[in-house]
Every structure is written in C-alpha cells, then in structure tokens.
C-alpha cells in the first residue's frame with residue numbers, strides 16, 4: 001500500500017495566524033462540510049486504515065477571483081488534521097501559489113497545508129468558477145468506480161504529485177468531469193475528489209454518488225447495512 005499523508009512537494013511555508021476577518025467565513029463553510037464528512041468516515045484517522053495516518057481534506061477558494069492558473073489562492077485543511085475532532089481557523093492553511101511543473105507550494109498559516117494541496121490546486125486550475133474541493137476516502141464508492149462510470153485517474157499515479165495534476169487535466173478534457181464534478185483516484189486507495197462552484201455543490205455530488213454506490217451494494221447483496 002502506498003504511504004498516506006507524506007508531503008511530496010517542496011513547501012515554502014510562512015508560519016503565523018490567518019486573519020479571522022478575512023478568512024473566518026470561508027473557514028466556517030469548510031468546517032461545516034469537514035464535520036459532515038468526518039461523521040460519515042470520509043475524512044478521519046483510523047489505526048486500521050492507511051497505517052493510522054489522517055486521511056481526507058477540504059479546501060475552498062479565496063479571492064481575488066478568478067486568478068491566474070497556479071495562483072488561485074485557497075484555504076485548505078492542515079496536514080494530518082483528518083482525525084481531529086474539532087476544527088478552528090488555526091487548523092487551516094492558506095495556499096497562495098502552487099507550481100505544478102516545479103512541484104512547489106507557497107503557503108502560510110499556523111499549520112502546514114495538506115499533503116494533497118497540489119491536487120487541489122490542479123482542480124482549481126480547471127476553471128476560475130471552481131470554489132470548493134472535497135477529497136474524501138470512500139471505499140464503497142472507490143471499489144465501484146468503474147460500475148459507477150466515474151472518471152478515474154490512472155492506476156500508477158499517486159496523490160499530491162505532478163502526474164496526478166496532469167491526470168486531472170486529462171479527465172477534464174476527455175470526460176464529462178466538469179459537468180459531473182467527481183473523480184476517483186485509482187492509484188490512491190479509496191480516494192475520490194468532488195468539487196463545485198460552492199461547498200454545497202461539491203458536497204451534493206459526493207453525497208449523491210455515495211447513495212448511488214450504496215444502492216449498488218443493495219443490488220449486489222440484496223441488502224445494505226450501516
């Protein structure tokens with residue numbers, strides 16, 4: 001199994017608190033979705049999964065909009081915060097710039113950004129209208145990704161790498177991803193990425209896909225259990 005939670009890009013991080021006045025409202029919206037996802041086990045930390053590393057992360061754009069590619073700033077959950085029961089502004093980092101080709105992220109905040117920040121940046125580069133990215137770990141969707149006809153990144157491509165970014169770009173060009181914005185990461189166990197114009201749009205497609213996957217379980221087994 002591939003190691004979870006390890007940062008694979010060069011990080012230039014400035015330590016210091018983020019302004020509640022500027023970022024509090026965006027963090028609140030993100031914390032809302034993070035709490036919902038944690039309740040469903042889609043974000044978290046479990047000694048039985050991924051060697052006990054925290055998993056799943058959420059981000060949302062901040063202005064200026066739309067911003068040039070590579071410089072579409074976003075607030076993202078801090079590295080290894082998946083298992084934390086509560087979230088506050090200090091648990092989010094601001095990614096200001098990301099250089100996919102150079103594999104480098106520039107950020108600030110009281111915590112370092114998620115090791116999957118590069119993947120979030122690649123999604124924001126797909127369009128200035130994209131304002132939220134939810135990265136969940138969902139076995140029930142991931143195992144049925146082909147049956148659900150989800151756009152899938154290639155098997156050998158791991159999270160947080162330049163190759164993952166180019167796979168996301170390939171899916172946006174070659175599939176209906178921008179119309180139904182949820183993809184599965186075949187090379188990243190249980191990994192799915194939903195996005196949208198808002199947290200509500202990203203969350204809605206993730207919840208709808210989860211329900212479709214659970215319906216498929218019911219069809220396979222004649223029943224479905226919590």
Ligand SMILES: [Zn+2]
Pocket residue numbers: 055056116135136137159188191
């Ligand atoms: Zn992941």
